[in-house]
Amino acid sequence: MGMEVHAGVNGGWTIPQTEEEIMDLRRGPWTVEEDLLLMNYIANHGEGRWNSLALCAGLKRTGKSCRLRWLNYLRPDIRRGNITPEEQLLILELHSRWGNRWSKIAHHLPGRTDNEIKNYWRTRVQKHAKHLRCDVNSKQFKDTMRYLWMPRLMERIRAAAVVPPPPEYGIPESGDKAFSGGQFRPGPECSGYAGSSSDSVSSMATATSEPAGVGIQASLETQIGGGWWPEEAAPTSPEGYAYRLELPELEQDWGGEPCENLWSTEDIWQLVQ
DNA sequence: AAATTGCGCAACCGCAGGAGG
DNA sequence: ACCTCCTGCGGTTGCGCAATT
CATH class of the missing domain: 1.10.10.60 (Homeodomain-like)
Structure with a gap:
């Protein structure tokens, strides 16, 4: 750079x-x-x-x-690092509601930019659609997201809520990138931040004055616990998301790579039908 | 070890809409 | 009503790096 x-x-x-x-x-x-x-x-x-x-x-x-x-x-309130399961769920949820309205979606993810969300969608979500050989806009893929991916994300979030997060969660890292308390701290990687794939979710927590993801997590807890769903995205079947409990266990290593190897076409259709 | 491939992300492009003259 | 400028948005591109061959 x-x-x-x-x-x-x-x-x-x-x-x-x-x-x-x-x-x-x-x-x-x-x-x-x-x-x-x-x-x-x-x-x-x-x-x-x-x-x-x-x-x-x-x-x-x-x-x-x-x-x-x-x-x-x-911008001092930018968050960087892996998209958390909470954020992934929100992105899927909001995208099912609004489509490619990245800016609108980004407004609901504090510190995330439309560009970042757009990149996430293109690199991660579309990759899965490609693996499944279906279009991201197809009903098949949308059903897959709704009935497989999102329930699993929710399960993941709930599991994380039971097990207390590691101590460093939400605590600014010494290696935090360019900012410290809103002060610009240029580094050699200034224009080419390259640590996203391995950074913890706590990156940039200093700038938001609250631990990264806390707001989203609280919001999701409310949504999940209180049965909140956006109108258009509300479960269409009576059982809704309840059957997520019947889903097989998630693999342990999620590390920002959602649903990798979690689904096969057979798996999906078994669940969707 | 070198070459190739694939991925993630920053940055650019074109377009649309709004504001102001 | 028209024109120009500015802003914001979504789509696309290209570079750097890591993984793979």
């Missing part, structure tokens, strides 16, 4: 053609310096009016790029 990416600069011999070339706008990964410029400017002047912000901050970036960088990476 931190590589120099200058659009329109071809050894300095060509005449600038596009707006980007004329403005000498930068593209590609953000450098630590750029992040600091943006952070400091927003700290002093607030966010919004991104085009003029980019100019005033001395950033050779488009306003769009600045906005994206701030919202998806620099």
